Amino acid sequence: MTRPLFPADVRARLTASGPAVPHPGPFPTVPMPATLDEAIAQFTVACEAVGGRVSRVTTSDEAAALALGYLESPEWRRTGDDLPAYVAWDEAHLPLPGVIAGLAHRTTRLEAQVSRDAAARTDDCDRLDRAIVGITGAHAALVDTGSVALVHGGGRPRLASVLPPVHIALVPVSLLHMTLGALMAAQPDLLRGAANVVLVTGPSRTADIEMTLTRGVHGPRLVHVVFVG
């Protein structure tokens, strides 16, 4: 840089003066529940309290059946589409990769890549807007808030969890953490490692009009967290 970002007068005020104010150090994290079942039970209470749904499966057939339930429900059907459409993270990033094969024949999988070219980009976004369901993996699940952490990157599109009206997140049970603080303490490089990390805590909502809670605004109306294992 040829010229400093902050002008001299601002720089002077930014510089510390007066007694030192120490950093408080790391905040103690809340311990995990004793058993996995307890952790999942707590997560479920927190997630359902914000309007989310929680299931636990072991096979990709179970996961596919769950996704088909939404995809083939008349509630979401779009006129003009032969088969209901969905968008998903790449198989390599899903804990049950077989779920994609389980959806073949009865659904259309939309290509998730969005072009960097301005004109093609709009077409890509319009195409993805037809998806009824978005299927993602997750990087972590947070017990105390019922959140899932999505780390986006190659094969893990951001739009899969925000454009469609239904979001299904497949999460291995081994990825449960008690709090966001615990996750950040365990993985201090989490943010640096990806251009976008999102915590999803329940379905999209607003209370702007007369403080009345309404679910499903710009993001999904249904968020279904599916624990695997």
Added chain:
Amino acid sequence: MNSPSPLPFYTRAQRALVDDNLQKALDIATGRMMVARRQAIGLIADGEAARDQARQIRAHTIANLGTYLDQFVANAQAAGAHVHFAADAEAATRLVVSLAQRHEVRRIVKGKSMVSEEVELNHALEAAGMRVVETDLGEYVIQLDKDVPSHIIAPIIHKTKEQVAETFRRELQATDTDVAGIPEMTAFARRMLRAEFLAADMGISGVNFAVADSGSLCLVENEGNGRLSTTVPRVHVALMGLERIVPNAQDLAVALRVLARSGTGQPLTVYTNMITGPRRDDDPDGPSDLHIVIVDNGRSRLLRTELEEILYCIRCGACLNACPVYQEIGGHAYGSVYPGPVGAVYTPGAFGLEPWSDLPQASSLCGACKEACPVRIDIPRMLLALRAQAETHGLTPRWVGAGLHVFRIAATRPWLFRLASTVSRLMASWLGPRGFDNLPGPLAGWTRHRHFPAMARQTFTERFREKGRR
């Protein structure tokens, strides 16, 4: 918005007090938000400890703001973001307009951003021929109505659903089915705005926190409009107040632990969106360019002064809901983008005391704001400091000085003080318990919207004497 209304504060407050819709909305909303906050903070065992930790983090960061800003800028640039500095509102709008022109932008979607309202960005972009759409539901209604938000986190707290329905019918030709109820109106707004998102070239957002050691931006929201604004368009411009920094991701987790609980009573907002640079090489989506505009606009002049503590604010809105003055007059009466107790300090502090000298007077110094604040900012102390500054600069309203002068004469002469209290008590027993509720002339302002406290039958001195005798 950055300049005070031509009407004096007193007149604006007066209008708010006689607005029945506003009074109804404020009663419902501020009450609900306070209950939600108490429950949410009470729910976590470490709630009070988290507040102490969050305060200490904010205090440490503001004391060392230069160091952390440098770290943030270096890391954000290393991640591929372009970082800009805007000294004031005019520089900020000029910069964003020129960025939009450089990227050949026609259509812009905006997530909620207090800073963009503070610098009046929309006017400048529209004047440059761009289409700008607010995408937060409340802000969208505000934009359609050409109104201004009245609450930091609940911008249309002052409108009823009937008023919103009328706006949608008038501005967007909504049908009766579209506005049949709140869910229908929400679905209608989703449809209208989805088209805007998909066609937008640029997304503009605010920033809740910026993480120094990774160069990340953190944006929190519930609707999903913030995520769409920062994901769909090819360019993302983030406007960030100079003081939004936290040192690292663990500190961010603490700040988030208290923010949503204090703001809306949620454990976390629905979306906590953390952005580190633009789309990377193998990313399938996301904006190709990220511009971060660090806005000063009066913030740095608060640093290293007796008002520095107001920069600890994490913009949760809890002090607004807790404030008995805000509960009665709402946000518009303050005339500033930042209303309520925090705004009564921040506005004169950052934008100048002279045009805003009446805001620090709009408080009974009851301390409810300090109690509610997740980072325990001592707002009453700073309100007093600003009143003292106003007095020094001859900005105190004349009637305050005159009133205090009369009080001083009476209070320093025991015989006169006794006489005055005897006369008041005689009048009180003559007029009855609500006798002072309709004071005449200029004193009517005191009693029009509240009860005058009932007079005690005995003075403190009399009671003290009796107790002493026993």
